[in-house]
Every structure is written in C-alpha cells, then in structure tokens.
Amino acid sequence: MQSFEIDKTDVLKLKQALEGDEEELVKLLGEYHASEIAILFSKIPLESQKRIINLLPAETASEVLSEMDFEAHPEELLLELDPERRQEIVEELDYDDATDIIAQLDEEDQQEILQDLDTEDASNIRNLLSYKEDSAGGLMNTQLIKIYANMSKKQAIDEIIQQSEEIEEFYTVYVVDESDTLKGIISLKNLIKAKASVKVADLINEDFIYVKAQVDQEEVADLISQYNLTSIPVVDDHLKLLGRVTFDDVIDVLEEENTEDMLKISGVSEDEELSGNWQAAVKSRLPWLVINLVTAFLASSVIRYFEPTITHILILPAYMTIIAGMGGNAATQALAVTVRRITLSDLSDNQAYRTVIKEFTVGLVNGAIIGLIVFMAALFYDSNPLLGLVIFIAMAGNLMIAGLAGSSIPLVLKRVGIDPAIASSIIITTFTDVFGFLLLLGLASKLLL
C-alpha cells in the first residue's frame, strides 16, 4: 500500500457511504487500514462510529479502538456497543490497550464490561488497572514470549511459535525461571543462527535493560529512546517478569509529554484536552489568568507609585509598553531554550551555571542593541537625548533580567524537584514587567524631573 494521509475526500466519501447501503460501506471500509479508520472516527458522530464498528471483523474493530486518539473517546464507543459485540472486541484487544480504554470509564461501567469477559482476561485487565496510568505498569502489555533457560534450540523455537499465535508482534524473547523471575533476553535471530545442539542458556544476554512497574512513563520513554530498544521488560521488586513496554507506546508517551510541556510553558493546565469544549478550556486556563492578574496588579502598582513622574513626562507610557513587551519576549525566548534543554538532558551544576551566564549575556547584548534603536527613536520623535539614555538603560537592564529570570527560574525549580515547565511565560513576564517599569520610571524620576 502506498503511504497516504487521511484527508477531506476520505471523510466525505465515508459520510456519503454512511448514507448509502451497507454493501458499499463495507467495501469502502475494506480500503482502509485500522489506524486510518481510527482517524476518520474523530470526524464522525458516535452513532456512525458504532455502525461501522459493528460492520468490521472483530479483529479490525479492536485495532480501530486501540488506535483511536484518547480525545476521540474510544471508551464511549465501547460502552455504546451491545454487550456481546463488546465482549468479542475486548477479547481481541491487547490487555494494555483494553486497560487504557477501560481506565477512562467510571468504576460502575468498568465493572459492567469486565463481568462479561472470561475470568482470565478480566483478571489480567483488573491487574493492569491497579497500576498508575503513567507508570511502566500502566503502560505495559502482559502478553509476551517467554521461555526457560534449560530448553534446547528446537524446544525453544517450538515454544516461541506456539506462544506467538496469540501475539501479533514480538521483538525480544524473555528467558525466565520456574517462578517467572527474569533471567535474560534472547533474540530470535541468534536463536535461529545457533547450532541445533545449543541450549537457550548458552545464548542468554544477561546484560539487558529492565524497569520496575512503578517507574514513571517518562523514564521508560527515555530508556527506550536512549538504548534504541524495541521493547523493555517490566518487573516487580523481586525481578518477576510482569510485562513489556514496546516502542510504539513510547512514541505516544513522548507526544503526550511534549504536549504537556508546551501547554504548561504557555500557562495552560497540562491536562487540558486539545479538542475539549470551551467550558473545559475556561476551567483549565482561568486559574493561570488569575495568577497572572495578581502579578499584573504588582506591575500596575509600580506605575501607580510613579504617577507623579508620568504627570510630568507624558510620553513615558508610550515607552513603557515597548520596554515591558520586549522584556516579556526576551524572557520567553530564554525560558523556552532552557526548559527544552532541561527536558532533553539533565544539566550538571557547572552547565546550569554556564547556562545562566550565557542567558544573562544574551539578554545584555540584545538589550543594548534594541536599546540603541529605541534611543535613536527617542531622539527622532521626542528630541530628548536624556530620555533616550534612560530608555536605553531600562531596555538593556530589563532584557538582562529577562535572560537571568528565564534561565535561572526553571533551573532552580528543577533542582527542588518541581517541573521546570511550570515556570511559564506568565510567571516569568511578571519579573520583566515589574523590573522594566521600576527601572524606566525610577531612572526617569531621578534624571528627567
């Protein structure tokens, strides 16, 4: 199949087919990969989703559900289905995908779905539901291939072939002992290459990476990314093998964490759904705006304090907005670079120190250049060199503070264990507003009155 993206034409075709007869619709659906149907589902109402899911083979239907974006609410679709159909589809789902979907429902609905499943499936999913959603345990799949170290090559291959009936994809074979303690990993390639007389024990790689179930998903993602792993085994405190997290889960985690960072740094709650309704957005953003309002009153009180100065130099407000605006933007620049750097790698004390010095210097240099331009504008518009000088100093000083605050605040937050992205532009710009006004108005009242 040629690679392509779902576009408007696909959505239109599907909507037309939904109006037409069943046969046409089934034919059209046959042209799409499950993950493409999942994308189309984000563009059509729940009723149509339900109709399509009921037309698809159970295996495809389960893939569609597992590929649906969380914001498209696969759990609502699942709940809508007739109990028998639902059971059929859940049984086709990997345990981790089933758990992720069911976890979105409230307790009562969860029980309703679980009671229809066979005992083994239900207990596996109940077990996964007990892990925190953003931990290795919450991310892992319990379906994997495991063999014993004392098996011969032939026994191992037969066992792998048999176990792989139930598992669509596997990348690594895990070697365990009788109590399921993880002993090592082995690659299918090496097993096949080995002579017939070889035992599993001879091929084991004991130098492998694993995580405990309670580890945060961000760390799991870092490990998979750092060591280029297709999957990572998840164990309990006694090294008992519980499951595995695969690279595709991690790609989703990375996108999720990146979304959270971008929202936080912009003063939006990290759990705001991008496609949520306006009520949810108000609830997510209003608290940050109120915090900002408090800090804005702080900046405003600086202006109130200098009201007599403004009375005498009425041109000052026109420059105040320039200095505050430039300071805010320079601070946002320093903040974005520093936060992103902290996210991608831990900084040593020395690197952190050099980062702050660098941002301080950048702020000072940019501030001096921008300040010079504004100095000349002040000469041109207001023919007042002393006013120009005051503005120059205020601009350079404010951008210097912008660099200092934009880099040191996230670094300090990281040191004390707070997510540095919380040092959003909202917090940082307070510093530049207050300091910019203080500097401009303070200097003006000394030098220009």
Place this chain on the structure above:
Amino acid sequence: MQSFEIDKTDVLKLKQALEGDEEELVKLLGEYHASEIAILFSKIPLESQKRIINLLPAETASEVLSEMDFEAHPEELLLELDPERRQEIVEELDYDDATDIIAQLDEEDQQEILQDLDTEDASNIRNLLSYKEDSAGGLMNTQLIKIYANMSKKQAIDEIIQQSEEIEEFYTVYVVDESDTLKGIISLKNLIKAKASVKVADLINEDFIYVKAQVDQEEVADLISQYNLTSIPVVDDHLKLLGRVTFDDVIDVLEEENTEDMLKISGVSEDEELSGNWQAAVKSRLPWLVINLVTAFLASSVIRYFEPTITHILILPAYMTIIAGMGGNAATQALAVTVRRITLSDLSDNQAYRTVIKEFTVGLVNGAIIGLIVFMAALFYDSNPLLGLVIFIAMAGNLMIAGLAGSSIPLVLKRVGIDPAIASSIIITTFTDVFGFLLLLGLASKLLL
C-alpha cells in the same frame, strides 16, 4: 543491567579516572553502555573524549559516536582522530549514522575522511550525503535484509542468517525482484512458522507501507507512529528499494521537531542549538526581537495618539499594563493549544471553524470574569464606576481578540502552507497590545472625558 541514569557521580568518577592510569580508566569504561559514554562525553572536553575513544574497542567507539547528541559535535571528535583509527571506526558505523556525522563537516573535511574508506563504504556514504538531511533518504540506512520471492523457506532462512552477520538489528525482511524492486515484506516469525515446503512468495505481505526518498522526515515519523512500524522501507520513484528508516531514528526526529516547535512558538529560530554559545543565541533571537520592536512601536503609537486622554486620566497607564498583559497571556494560551493540535492532526475546515469559535468563546468568558475582578478593583482603588466599566469592556474585548487571533492565525498559516508555529507569541501579542490599548483608550476618551 539495572536501568539507571548518568549523574554527577558518574561524571566525577570519569574525571578522576582520566587523571589516573589507563588500566583504571579502561575498567571504568567497561561498566558503561555506549549510549551512556555518549552522554558522559557531553560533560568532558574534546581531548578527553579523544583519549577515551582510542581506548575503546572500535565497535563500541562507533556506537558512542552514533549515540552522541548532535550538539556534542561527534564530527569534531571524528576529525580529531588519527586517520587509521578514524577509518576503523567509520567502517563500524551504520551508513546512515556515518552520513549523519560526516554531513556536519565542510566539504574538504568530508573528502578527507571519505578518501580513506574502502570504495564500497565511501560510495554508499557519498550516495546518502546526496539526500536532504531531513528527508526519508537522509534518514534511512542502506543496510537491510532482502530476499527473493522464489526462494524456498530454507534458502530464505540461510540467506537471512548470512545477511544478518553485518546487521545488528532487523525487524522486517524485504522481498525484492532481480532489479531490487520492492515486492513486499515478510516477518521472520511467519517464515519460521511456515512448513518447509513453503516458498517466500506464499508468505509475502503485499499490503505494506513505504515512503519515497524525498518525503519529509516529519511525515516518515507520522507514518511509523501511526502504523506502529519498527521500520519503513524507502524506495525511489520506480519502487527500487533504497533503504529503511527504523523506529529509533524516528524517536530522535520527533524530539527534534518538538524542540523546533517549542522554540518557534517562543520566537527563537528553530535551528538555535540549545547548548550553543551566546553569540549564536544573539544571532538567532535578535531578528525576532527586532520584529517585535516594530510591532511594539505600533502599540506605542496608539498610546501616543491618545496622549491627551492620558493627560486627563492619569490612572490609565496603570490599567493599560494589566489589559495588555492579560491579553498577551490569553493569546499565548490559545496559540499553544491550537498549534499543538495542528501538529498532532490535520483539522478539517469544520473542525478549524469550531476551534476558532471555541477560542473566541473562551476568550470572551475568561475576559468577562477577569474584567469583573478588575472592575471591582477600579471601584475599590479609584472609586470610579465608569472607569471600571471601560476597563471591563476593554478586558473582555481584548481577551476575545486574543482567542480569535491565537487560534485563527496559526490555522490560516497552516492553510496557506506556512508552519503554524511561526505565529509565535511575538506576532500574536501585537494584536492584543494594539487592540487592547485602542479599546481602553478609545472608550476612555469617549466616556470619561
């Protein structure tokens, strides 16, 4: 091996070992995975890196180089090495990794390295160097496993085992014809499970995803992520198999694209190196600040225009900063949510329309609530209900514009084919500054004079 992260202790231990004798150093290095040494390299000077690389086995040394962050400049280290050692290491590198590193050097240094390699390696790397760095061709590795459709199961497995000597990891086997045209893919699992009498042709999966070499890396990443692929074949216009991109390259691409987005939205050039020096940062950020300065003058000229109004109502500047500040932050919120949503999935016209309506509503509601708080503050501080009313209207209006601009500008940019993240907070806050001042000062001059 237990999973762990490189921390200060590791860096200290390494630095101590670098002072001590060689034997100690080699022993310490043996405790680390290549990707961990790569992280340590970002904390030590080039001279120490060179010494360590020369102590490591060539295979490990090549892994360290390929795992080094681009900002740690592996190409400089490579250039520092003695030609013989360098040749040895480059030969151990995968072609795509070697190309990525060499591509960072200037033409002359590239030639110096390539001329020492054997003809096949050099021509493979030269070929890869000809693709754009951020295309599928620039990302792909030419080392892969390929077999013919007319092979028997036994022939195929023998061929795979032989080819896999040169390839550390493979996830999918590609089936080609005599002219290397890609016919389909086959999984090792299915091949092993098949009966001995089966031919490769019987097992081929012809319904697979591929990309052309010129496709942008972001699209390659989307496909791998959407279809949960471990690797994707790269072909030319005649479907000739050129190479494959693996999931681990894509994880790096995603991190890179996310960094670029976060920088752009904050008004920093997307190619600023996070750990670059201050001169580079000034060069990257000053142009954006100058753009911002122009827009700030625009806002400033609104204030100049209303100078007579300010003369009569001297408290206005104290409120101007609150209204402009709140507008800027509300716009940044709307912008972050919208840009992130566009990045993660294409929006239909209808979805785009509803997004703008939603952000408009959020702005209006948040603006009314915040406006009410400021109205009460105006009553309390300045005992002026009419002033309070003007401020209320200006705040609600400005946050409404913030929602409108923050959502519609990136959506329009996307429609006309410009990266929506370029609608950075710098551009957006101009709208809120200018409109906020116009509304506040215009209303004040009508109602309060």
